[in-house]
Amino acid sequence: MQSENSGFFCSIQVDSKNCVSNAVWVDARARMSYTYFGDAVYFDTTYSQNENMAPVAAFTGVNHHGDTVVFGCALILDRTESSYGWIFETWLAAMDRRLPFSFTTDEGKGMAAAVAKVFPQCFHRLCRWRILSRCKKKLTDVYTRFPGFHDELKRCINGCDTVPVFDMFWGSILDKYGLRDDTWLQSLYEIRHKWVPAYLTSSFFAELSLTHRVETVSRFHRNNFSARVSLSTFINRFEQHMDSLYANEAQKDIISFPLEQLLKTNTVLEKQAASIYTRSAFETFQAELIEALQHFAIKVQDGPYMKYCVERDGNPPTRHTILYSVAEEKAWCECCRFAFSAIPCRHVLRVFVLAGVIMIPEPCTTKRWTKKAKTGPELIGLNVGNESGSANDVASRYNDLVHDAMKCAEKGAVSAGAFRFAKEVLRKAFMEIKGLGEKLNTNDMHSAVANR
Ligand SMILES: [Zn+2]
Known part of the structure; x- marks a missing residue:
């Protein structure tokens, strides 16, 4: 059922x-x-x-x-x-x-x-x-x-x-x-x-x-x-x-904090992170960055994939190996932190500081933790195909439109001004679609009669 x-x-x-x-x-x-x-x-x-x-x-x-x-x-x-x-x-x-x-x-x-x-x-x-x-x-x-x-x-x-x-x-x-x-x-x-x-x-x-x-x-x-x-x-x-x-x-989507309240280091990396990440994601990044500054890093191999060793207080269990590619703007660490959070780990950040990287490379950021997580195409995950996913049937068209209407509702609810604007735009869109719909229905009926 x-x-x-x-x-x-x-x-x-x-x-x-x-x-x-x-x-x-x-x-x-x-x-x-x-x-x-x-x-x-x-x-x-x-x-x-x-x-x-x-x-x-x-x-x-x-x-x-x-x-x-x-x-x-x-x-x-x-x-x-x-x-x-x-x-x-x-x-x-x-x-x-x-x-x-x-x-x-x-x-x-x-x-x-x-x-x-x-x-x-x-x-x-x-x-x-x-x-x-x-x-x-x-x-x-x-x-x-x-x-x-x-x-x-x-x-x-x-x-x-x-x-x-x-x-x-x-x-x-x-x-x-x-x-x-x-x-x-x-x-x-x-x-x-x-x-x-x-x-x-x-x-x-x-x-x-x-x-x-x-x-x-x-x-x-x-x-x-x-x-x-x-x-x-x-x-x-x-x-x-x-x-x-x-x-x-x-509520959290619309709250913003002054930068000076958030920053704890004097790095461009931290400032940039504060401007792109949500508060929670930023706090994770910040904790990793502060830890990074307590670590020691040394380059052990040159080449397209440079190899670094990072450790804290000369303590072998804290030692990690990192590969960094300038061309790809990517770094790989053997720790599991990136898999869990998709935020650069302390070891990678330490390498960035040593290598003079002042801005987080784009491949190292993930949109899902940023303030823009709910903008643009939402295609997270693997689309394995949908047998009824085309716009050729009423249910698919209906679902597609409900999805768009939800996006309008989400953006329109953030403030009284946005709400009034969204209401007006949706009212106009509804009137136009209604008018167009009646016209299209009439055309469809005419073409059906002509095709007989
Ligand atoms: Zn790591």
Whole structure:
């Protein structure tokens, strides 16, 4: 069962007894956000941690301010591979089959199989925060006996930005707490390339830093769902929650700060970053730049791809190798920070300072973190084709126009003046389209008669 109007998409799967088994719904704003920020998607199933929670999962992402955005919701009454497959397939169809670069989920065989089937080109990552919280349950005895264990484990996972450093730290934790034979930790290590940041350098995850935790909908669940709340009330509240997320984003879009309040160094790099990035992205850049200035860099190889070594305080674990190409205006670092944030890391910035680069090279900036993230063509992600994507049918034309109207609404809502202007322009456009439509309908009828 499927319905689609005013940009709102809803699809319900029923079982053999005609009872609802799963559902997916996406509103026009979620679709719009996805066109800008759909590069990294998180399938949030925090409801499954608590049996009193409504079985509502959310497709979420991160906007240019580093805040959570919702790309759609799913009701999951049947948690099997085929159900997850149906939910992913249905949601992807609602998003014009535009794939994200990375797709993050909880662990689970059914989930993994469904992701592999529907998102074969995406990098499938497992949520490390969920894995960390599961560690508490699996290693209760260790957590009770050693209160510092959790922080140490968290530092190992989130604080190591290269593979050798992570492996060394992980091994030292196993030895220190006598956990070499623990089968749970062994199984986590076997799948480390799926969840440990140091191993995740081949895709993009839209996290501003390694400790940036994308907020889940669990707090909303806790505050808004109980046995006395019906599912329809819950869903209405969820829509209101989404309204507040959009309002918060719109508010942040129009707030600006004087440069002198923001700057902490005397570099052109920082000034330029403050002018292009959103506040949150700038703060990440600034922290990396300040760290960069605490590092020491040396060129170890010349040529088209110059090689540098960067380290802090002569400390070998902080040593990183960077390749820099002047011709391509690009730099590559072995750390995982760029994969997570797409903001130049401290090591690359140190090389820029040493090489006299005063402006961030364009290939090193990503529009999705800038103040202009929501302008221009919104084609983030891989478009794998849409069978009904041409403008040859009413539904496609309708969706296309709803998308444009949403953009007008977004820009027109930022101030009272913009609102009045948008209203007037839309009124005129409506009158013209209406007049033109009547004329075109008449012409179509005449040509149909003439063709008989
Ligand atoms: Zn780096």
